[in-house]
Each structure stands twice: as C-alpha cells, then as structure tokens.
Amino acid sequence: MSVTKNCIVTIDYRILDAEGNLLHEEDEPLTYLHGNYGQIFKAVEEALEGKEVDHTFTVKLSSNEAFGQYDPELIVTEALSELPAEVSVGMEVDGYFDEDSDDVIIYTVTAIEGDHATLDGNHPL
The missing domain is CATH 3.10.50.40 (Chitinase A; domain 3)
Structure with missing residues (x-):
C-alpha cells in the first residue's frame, strides 16, 4: 500500500x-x-x-x-518576579505577543542572572 x-x-x-x-x-x-x-x-x-x-x-x-528562521527579537529579558517561583535554566514558560494575547509563544529560559532571566522564543531546533 x-x-x-x-x-x-x-x-x-x-x-x-x-x-x-x-x-x-x-x-x-x-x-x-x-x-x-x-x-x-x-x-x-x-x-x-x-x-x-x-x-x-x-x-x-x-x-x-x-x-x-532564528529571530533575535524573540530573545527577551524578564524580571524573576514576573516568572514562576521555581524557574530554572532549561525550563519552558508560556508567553504572549503584545499585539495578540491569544497567540501563545513558548520561551525557554536560557540564563538567570541576578533578578532577571533571559528567555528565548525561538524553536530549539
């Protein structure tokens, strides 16, 4: 078949x-x-x-x-106070595009420094 x-x-x-x-x-x-x-x-x-x-x-x-394509604009820095308490590098968190709150984007936490985390919304592959 x-x-x-x-x-x-x-x-x-x-x-x-x-x-x-x-x-x-x-x-x-x-x-x-x-x-x-x-x-x-x-x-x-x-x-x-x-x-x-x-x-x-x-x-x-x-x-x-x-x-x-890789989009450098999908790299953002967020205050840890805006993220789940148990946030860690490698964790995925949901986010939203400012202009469309119905469009969910998955961010991967790539770094935590001080009271901020770096999030990457690009697909890991």
Missing part, C-alpha cells in the same frame, strides 16, 4: 543538522493523517506521497520549511 491522501501514516524519523549530527529522535513513531492537513511539515508530507511500507528516505528542509 502506498501513501495517499487520507491514509493514516506512521513514521519513524530523526532530525539531523547540516553536518549529520543527531539533533532529535523520538522513542515512539509519529502517526498522522496524510493529505495536507498541517500535521507535519509540508515538504516531508510531499516526500512521503506514494512511498510504500518500510521505505527509507531523506528529506532536507530549509529553516523556513521547518521551524522558521
């Missing part, structure tokens, strides 16, 4: 950087509904179209096709 629109597809995947270093690998396979429903990256879904069971292949994505 080949992958076509409205098939339920299960894939194992790894994310590597441009030099081939492993950045991310899930313990469990990913299952999604195939057919441009926005559940996986469009370029990956396009590459899966027509593939058969047990097919192995590589897809190279630009940052725009994957998690987006």
